[in-house]
Amino acid sequence: MAPPSKHRRATVHDVAAAAGISRGTVSRVLNGGYVSAEARAAIEAAIAEVGYVPNTAARNLVMRRSQAVGFLALEPHSLLLEDPNIGAIMLGANEVLSVADHQMVNLVVDSARDTERVARYLSGGFVDGAIIVSARTHDPITRVIAELKLPATFVGHPPDLHRSIPFVGIDNVGSARAITERLAATGRRHIGMIAAALDRDSGADRLTGFRAALGARFDPRLVAEVPLYDYASGVKGMRELLEREPGIDGVFAASDAVAAGAMEVLRDAGRGVPSDVGIVGFDDSSWASRTQPALSTVHQPAREIGRNAAELVLRQLRDEGPANVLLPTPIVWRASA
Amino acid sequence: MAPPSKHRRATVHDVAAAAGISRGTVSRVLNGGYVSAEARAAIEAAIAEVGYVPNTAARNLVMRRSQAVGFLALEPHSLLLEDPNIGAIMLGANEVLSVADHQMVNLVVDSARDTERVARYLSGGFVDGAIIVSARTHDPITRVIAELKLPATFVGHPPDLHRSIPFVGIDNVGSARAITERLAATGRRHIGMIAAALDRDSGADRLTGFRAALGARFDPRLVAEVPLYDYASGVKGMRELLEREPGIDGVFAASDAVAAGAMEVLRDAGRGVPSDVGIVGFDDSSWASRTQPALSTVHQPAREIGRNAAELVLRQLRDEGPANVLLPTPIVWRASA
Incomplete structure (x- = not known):
């Protein structure tokens, strides 16, 4: 049988066809079940031949978890490029999510078209939660997150309408x-x-x-x-x-x-x-x-803010209660005054 | 019937149960098929009641397309925060992907743990393609992309081992x-x-x-x-x-x-x-x-580089041949020399 075409992912079906073995038996092997040594060898050869990779996205859907958390900075993009804080917040959040084996996915919002598509993405099962920097009350993305009850954390003051979502901020x-x-x-x-x-x-x-x-x-x-x-x-x-x-x-x-x-x-x-x-x-x-x-x-503790925001999302995923966090901001006195 | 718990997404099954109508009928309504006005009203009320949102991730899996493209900058993160070019490349890529209704997902690689998890993410069906800034030959992520034959574009010179993947660069x-x-x-x-x-x-x-x-x-x-x-x-x-x-x-x-x-x-x-x-x-x-x-x-045309990189990924998704792109770099003479 011909290998699957270049841009179609090989499936369990392709493996079964290449091995000349039933699809049920292949699934059993993939899930760690018992089959004869002969069948296992044939299946392993077929996996290599067709280039089969298990589809984690599919498996996660069955579990209703994507193991991914969205990161969104709702700032004008010109500022985004100039503001080193956002990068530090992002890296702090990534650090905590990474240790918890969650993939952080940064979503750019740079146009009305982006807003719509990102809102669909957030509601489409691709992420389990979200961190939102600079949320505003009437922002369509903020609204979608609140309506979906997606586990989320705001960085900065929470918009008035969405007090149920916890925040990490400074005074x-x-x-x-x-x-x-x-x-x-x-x-x-x-x-x-x-x-x-x-x-x-x-x-x-x-x-x-x-x-x-x-x-x-x-x-x-x-x-x-x-x-x-x-x-x-x-x-x-x-x-x-x-x-x-x-x-x-x-x-x-x-x-x-x-x-x-x-x-x-x-x-x-x-x-x-x-x-x-x-x-x-x-x-x-x-x-x-x-x-x-x-x-x-x-001093804004940007990395620490990111870490806390991620931790608050993970707490919600573990069904622990959310709690707002205010971090201290020491003065750093240098030479300009 | 009780609404689904806070962090479990409502399913078609929940809608059917709340409406007192068969799951098949609910599916027919969701797919635009014919049902009686009465059944439709009951289903719409049930959708509102249980907070059902269609799971796009699941639907996309059936199509074997995630409509998402990964964006990775394999730079030390300190540089990432200081380099305004990367931000401009990212926004240029997002512009083109957005118009094509693809979600760009930026993936941070900041540790060995990130590398492993991002490689799994790329191979797990979450993205249809990837844009990689600063790829290196022996980088595990570069290798995974090449092995998977994931439609991809390098920004900058392509590593020697991966000539089959097109690139966008400058001279x-x-x-x-x-x-x-x-x-x-x-x-x-x-x-x-x-x-x-x-x-x-x-x-x-x-x-x-x-x-x-x-x-x-x-x-x-x-x-x-x-x-x-x-x-x-x-x-x-x-x-x-x-x-x-x-x-x-x-x-x-x-x-x-x-x-x-x-x-x-x-x-x-x-x-x-x-x-x-x-x-x-x-x-x-x-x-x-x-x-x-x-x-x-x-002058490095950073935004233009990003736009071209995205276009090259989309070409591959449309099964059009890839082609490398070298962009012009005019000199901007100011006051320092």
Whole structure:
């Protein structure tokens, strides 16, 4: 009999035909059952001949488990490429899933077409659970996960509508407050903030913390609102702040990438950091050690966040109760303020 | 009847039981067949009640197609997080697969345990094909893909043993030669290279091109070998070159990240770029526009590479012949040389 064509996987049927033995007997061998030594040899030769590989996907379906967990970052893809945190969260999650013998599958969501197809994929039995970074309440994927009751974990604050799904996060308000207080303690008089992503909990919370730290000294004129946590937003925000208040001497940037962009603008404007302007960031990503001078910032335990998110999904798969996790965020004081 | 427990997916059987109708009739409705309006209403109510979602994974298995394509970057994970090219390749591939209604699944390989499990995943029927960035001949995953005859595309030069698998790449020798010639034409006398990843085709080819451009002027003493295409390797390589030849006035860095690290060292050493030392990179990644001054470099069409890689996998799935693709790499001349 001809071997199966190039792109069709060989089946048990092909093995049986090549061995000249019934399909039931072949199945018995594959499942470890008893057959004569002669039949076993014939079957093993046939397996090699037709290139048979057991179909794990099929076997898992019978078990109703795919042994796979989806990982989705619902961020604009431009940010995804620039944000070293997401990579670290991903590797942390993979570490824990790997030890538990689960395959992590990263799904890109980069268009409306992707959203639809990924939602179908998640509901189609390909994964047992999911980790979602930057979920939003009305996101169609968030909705599908909630409706399916797919074991899931949010990284970051959970959207209001989906309180039944646990989350792993940090205290953005408290962290932003702490680093702003530290910046103020260096004697700065005109402290501004480049506030990014105010449409998200993390962004809004960081502004709340900044405001709380300054109290009566808070000046809304010194808040530049920018869309994303990225370098380009930092450039834009710093230009605005310099225009509004040339005497600005302290800046809290909502992320390290934003701070790096702001430092670029300050350098071009001939302002010394930290001599003229003290600047602090948020994340402690690889950006923070690359800036000149090195950036004082809030440490986000990205890998640890990923590990905890994976652990929370596995707990649900073991039918253990979910529990939210808030991780600590130490301040790392370097040279920029 | 009780609804299925939280983490077991509802089945057609659950729907039939809840509707009080035979399983065959339920299947007929789900497949668009004719039943009475009454039965249809009962079945629709039962579907809502038990939370039934059709299992696409199961249906695809019958078709022997998962409609999914794996994406693997076999790089050290530290590089993966720093290399903006890989992200762009990934998004380019996703774009094409998405339009063809295929789900791209990114698989992280970060440990021996991952390697084994990912190899099993690839052979287990979960994907119809794969895109592999930085494949190496003896890599177990590369071997599994070749043995399975899984429709696949390599990004970068194909490992020697696997010529049957098509690749998408660039002409590293020609590109390195062209940019080195351009650097030499600015009148530099002592041109060195920070040569990264010489254990890979791309790294070895870039050194070959550099050598060819300089001809008799090539000085092996002015080649610093470093392990990776990253920033830290650039710092290390530039320190070595300065030590060996303080009069060095031109540097070809094997990647933009390497060039950024080298520029850091030059700044610390008080050398002006391009006044004292002209420097050129490779990739035209986001690093190139972030350096001060902006980097002259070779443009790698990363997104286009990703698009072509996906297209080559789809061609194989349509049983069209594979064909290797070499993409053009224009020089982008900025301010660093």
